[in-house]
């Protein structure tokens with residue numbers, strides 16, 4: 001089986017897992033066997049996902065190209081959903097809340113499913129992309145994005161819970177959600193920071209300038225500033241609840257724009 | 273640095289306001305300025321402004337030709353653009369002012385806060401997650417012994433003991449390095465900003481084009497377009513372009529020698545992602561151009577049927593089999609038609625032009641010149657390599673700052689400052705016990721642990737006060 005086939009199976013497994021999770025959450029109580037089983041399923045799928053990424057790496061070596069599977073949009077989406085999967089598993093283990101997983105799984109599924117619109121073949125790397133800094137850059141950025149995605153899901157739930165009293169009983173405790181909003185950003189922010197730093201190091205090696213204000217760089221910096229505002233508001237000004245949740249939503253908007261929207265702006269870096 | 277429930281900042285700002293009420297007006301202006309530069313609110317506002325400015329910069333096209341704009345835009349818009357430097361926004365005066373404000377804000381905050389660190393380092397925990405009083409009928413030294421033993425077990429270390437007058441203080445502090453985490457992060461950002469500023473002021477960037485075999489030191493500065501001279505010469509031995517089987521470029525490589533006063537100083541390849549640095553000036557592979565032909569490969573078949581491969585250079589004459597005719601390159605077509613790349617060849621007889629033939633890569637039949645058949649095999653282009661030149665004395669600062677930043681993150685994420693201080697005093701015939709404690713993480717759990725430890729250690733003979 002090739003990694004591309006494996007990824008399509010993984011994609012649909014995430015969907016199935018989301019359905020199983022939904023059933024488990026509706027039909028049973030917290031900490032039931034069914035729910036643990038659903039979590040186990042998620043972990044297994046995630047491991048297969050990990051394996052598929054590794055397999056693609058091996059395949060690229062077999063084709064004589066030999067590079068980390070992180071360079072085109074297809075590969076980055078596969079990796080992004082991998083990061084989300086990891087984030088969900090960690091949040092589930094630490095905070096024992098299933099609903100974040102329940103909401104996050106379709107996100108991972110959609111990210112993966114959208115790869116079917118893209119060219120999945122392994123192409124050789126043009127010279128500018130042949131850099132270990134690039135690998136470190138992509139990995140850390142996406143781990144950061146995954147943290148922000150988890151925070152975003154929790155923030156939305158928090159806002160819904162505050163906004164619609166009738167839904168509150170069905171959602172996790174607001175204190176817990178608020179904690180998840182904050183903690184996932186606390187984990188994601190250093191990752192994004194390292195991502196920006198390694199990206200700058202790469203640019204310095206490839207183009208001779210660590211920062212050239214191209215739209216992608218600029219937008220990642222804007223994202224960084226938004227989350228920095230979040231942390232200051234939270235740690236130094238003691239903001240909590242609705243306002244920080246709103247900041248988390250804004251921040252994730254910036255993340256999405258950095259990732260997808262920037263392509264619509266004029267004047268992108270062309271990779272030599 | 274006090275966390276998150278009781279930021280010291282808020283306390284200290286209140287203090288200064290209270291003092292101000294008694295003081296004159298000038299002082300309140302001064303303290304307004306001080307609190308402007310030391311407040312997180314300012315930080316958030318500046319960050320917002322920077323974010324909005326950066327967004328503008330990604331919408332308004334940067335580094336365009338202003339002359340074109342003068343002709344097309346309205347005079348009013350044009351004046352605004354010139355004053356605000358909107359098309360060079362990230363280097364405009366007001367953007368730099370914003371960055372300087374951010375730096376001062378950070379610095380102000382640091383200066384205000386650094387002096388407090390030594391005290392916290394020693395364990396002072398005025399505001400914390402646990403704070404309670406008890407009193408006990410037993411004498412101080414006995415209580416001290418019991419508490420030392422049990423709390424030391426909880427904190428996993430021995431206390432520092434301060435005996436001052438009638439009070440005895442026991443202090444346990446764990447992971448105090450945590451206190452350096454946030455200052456380190458902020459210092460790191462100042463260092464990065466300073467590095468960026470140094471680069472902006474003292475660095476330069478430019479571009480140089482050199483043919484294979486050429487030596488040069490004059491380059492074009494970016495973005496002004498002025499010509500400048502390097503303090504050394506660059507000699508380009510060769511440029512190589514390697515492709516994957518699919519035809520995609522795999523590697524661009526310039527082999528160069530750096531010469532200083534004609535002496536060879538450094539030699540090696542420059543590739544994309546592998547620059548060369550000499551005397552702080554870095555050379556990067558940026559682009560290339562085909563500027564001519566090194567030689568053309570032809571196959572020539574004589575009457576006897578023997579096929580021979582020849583390399584012919586521009587300007588060179590080569591005799592055809594038989595010896596009467598000579599051929600010379602006239603022009604090269606790098607492949608603009610469906611016939612592929614090809615050449616025009618002057619055929620000469622006794623030094624005089626006889627006729628012109630054309631051969632192309634994709635021709636099915638060879639070109640015939642009398643008895644000889646000529647095929648086009650390929651050509652070796654002559655390249656000019658485009659090297660980018662960069663000098664930035666600020667990068668050292670930027671990378672050191674990045675290192676500090678990461679160190680700061682490691683500290684705040686992986687250490688957990690916790691402290692307990694117990695103050696014992698004698699009063700009304702009883703030993704009074706004041707307990708303060710704080711922890712950065714899992715505060716509720718820490719509070720319970722401290723309370724339980726002390727309750728159990730003192731047993732029934734003590735009471736809450």
Ligand code: HEM
Nearest residue numbers: 228231235236273274279281311312315377378381457461
């Ligand atoms: C964009 C760069 C940054 C600027 C301009 C900045 C600026 C400031 C300023 C002016 C303060 C106020 C200090 C005070 O409360 O007296 C502050 C506090 C703080 N900053 Fe930053 N900071 C930056 C980045 C960061 C980063 C990356 C972090 C890490 C997560 C961070 C964490 C904090 C924390 C936790 C406080 C509160 C400290 C406390 O109250 O004890 N800052 N910052």
